[in-house]
Amino acid sequence: MKCTELETLISSWADGEADAVQADFARRHVLTCQDCAARHSALLALREGVRAEVPRYRAPPALRARVRRAAEASAKPARAPWKPLRERLPWIGGGALAGCLGTILAWSVGTTIMASRASDEVAVAAVSMHTAASIGGHVIDVASSDRHTVKPWLAARLDYSPPVLDLAAEGFPLIGGRVDHLQGQRVAALVYQHGQHSIDVFVRPLGSRVEPVPLRTVRGFHVVRANGATMEWIAVSDVETDALSALVTRLAREDVAQ
Amino acid sequence: MADPRRFEQIVMPHLDAGYNLARWLTRDARDAEDVVQEACLRALKYLDSLTSADARAWFMTIVRNAFYDWLARNRPSEVINDENEAVDAAVDLDSPSPEESAMRADQRRVLSDAIEALPLAYREVFVLREIEELSYKEIARVADIPVGTVMSRLARARGLLQRSPLLHALGATHLGARDEMH
Numbered sequence: 001m002k003c004t005e006l007e008t009l010i011s012s013w014a015d016g017e018a019d020a021v022q023a024d025f026a027r028r029h030v031l032t033c034q035d036c037a038a039r040h041s042a043l044l045a046l047r048e049g050v051r052a053e054v055p056r057y058r059a060p061p062a063l064r065a066r067v068r069r070a071a072e073a074s075a076k077p078a079r080a081p082w083k084p085l086r087e088r089l090p091w092i093g094g095g096a097l098a099g100c101l102g103t104i105l106a107w108s109v110g111t112t113i114m115a116s117r118a119s120d121e122v123a124v125a126a127v128s129m130h131t132a133a134s135i136g137g138h139v140i141d142v143a144s145s146d147r148h149t150v151k152p153w154l155a156a157r158l159d160y161s162p163p164v165l166d167l168a169a170e171g172f173p174l175i176g177g178r179v180d181h182l183q184g185q186r187v188a189a190l191v192y193q194h195g196q197h198s199i200d201v202f203v204r205p206l207g208s209r210v211e212p213v214p215l216r217t218v219r220g221f222h223v224v225r226a227n228g229a230t231m232e233w234i235a236v237s238d239v240e241t242d243a244l245s246a247l248v249t250r251l252a253r254e255d256v257a258q
Numbered sequence: 259m260a261d262p263r264r265f266e267q268i269v270m271p272h273l274d275a276g277y278n279l280a281r282w283l284t285r286d287a288r289d290a291e292d293v294v295q296e297a298c299l300r301a302l303k304y305l306d307s308l309t310s311a312d313a314r315a316w317f318m319t320i321v322r323n324a325f326y327d328w329l330a331r332n333r334p335s336e337v338i339n340d341e342n343e344a345v346d347a348a349v350d351l352d353s354p355s356p357e358e359s360a361m362r363a364d365q366r367r368v369l370s371d372a373i374e375a376l377p378l379a380y381r382e383v384f385v386l387r388e389i390e391e392l393s394y395k396e397i398a399r400v401a402d403i404p405v406g407t408v409m410s411r412l413a414r415a416r417g418l419l420q421r422s423p424l425l426h427a428l429g430a431t432h433l434g435a436r437d438e439m440h
Contacts (some may be wrong), residue, residue, distance in 0.1 A: 011413035059277035221316025
């Protein structure tokens with residue numbers, strides 16, 4: 001096979017989108033083919049270049065204000081005073097409901113259903129906190145990439161001291177932290193950067209030993225959860241789920257009992 | 259009809275993502291604003307019919323459609339047939355020539371310029387993947403093409419970028435610029 005034909009495979013493999021068989025083939029192929037190995041590392045270099053040098057444009061404030069006004073103007077002057085909950089909280093319907101049904105069919109175990117529902121609530125709450133912080137511009141209370149600054153700052157404001165880790169070397173530089181409210185509880189939020197996206201990681205003391213449902217998508221944001229030895233880790237962002245899972249897994253693994 | 263609170267919760271968090279896509283597709287800040295504003299009006303109209311959890315892909319799809327309608331009205335010469343051959347043969351009329359590019363090339367902007375010079379069909383999948391970090395499935399939904407086409411267009415977009423005269427003019431091998439394979 002001519003290696004130019006492998007361009008697509010190498011590219012989807014570099015994206016983590018090749019299936020297991022193709023990925024295995026690609027992994028073995030680059031060990032013996034210099035051309036494709038160079039192709040692969042050039043792709044990774046290109047990605048690094050994009051992350052470092054290419055802007056992710058942000059909507060200008062004037063545009064933001066204009067579309068908000070349009071939304072308000074489009075509402076009927078006399079709105080119906082009452083709407084069913086399903087309409088007000090649309091994400092409770094559709095996807096989430098289907099998710100619950102899927103879980104029931106797959107497991108039909110009462111506790112699992114409870115965990116799944118609780119997981120939806122946590123995911124919805126976490127996404128609300130994440131978007132509220134970024135829309136309000138209140139993302140960071142303590143801006144620092146130094147965990148020795150962020151950790152004591154958080155510990156002084158909470159009744160627990162969350163482990164804080166800078167993962168700049170792995171592509172997740174720590175940019176700061178804040179105290180936020182998740183389901184009525186004051187929790188630590190660590191803010192990481194990944195490429196042009198910001199990631200909120202909510203950290204709270206482990207409530208139960210039940211392994212959380214690892215992945216949820218709410219209103220276009222991904223929520224990935226994992227339990228460490230002492231803390232529960234909940235990451236929210238619009239970065240791809242693989243990167244988000246890698247970050248959470250890493251954080252939960254570092255969280256070991258003292 | 260449309261509830262401003264729903265709009266605030268569902269669309270506003272993805273306004274930057276939508277604007278970024280429109281900005282890369284139009285290559286102009288003012289045009290991007292027009293496209294996003296039109297997309298928001300459509301989103302308001304269809305908000306009640308949104309049932310899936312993936313509001314981001316939903317809104318990006320609306321932005322992309324608004325862009326193509328805008329393109330047909332304002333730059334009809336750039337509209338191309340969405341057939342594979344047409345896409346492959348597409349020459350971007352509005353993009354700078356390699357000589358022009360090399361002259362105005364500036365180290366900081368070189369990669370952005372090279373992306374802007376990609377033909378539309380490649381530019382959109384590249385931006386959705388590398389800047390917006392959408393999965394192949396999400397890109398397929400937004401761009402309304404099969405996943406296999408997402409794969410091949412991405413590979414081709416990357417190949418075009420790596421062989422871009424712009425990157426070579428600056429010897430930007432650290433950005434993945436490389437020569438044609440033999």
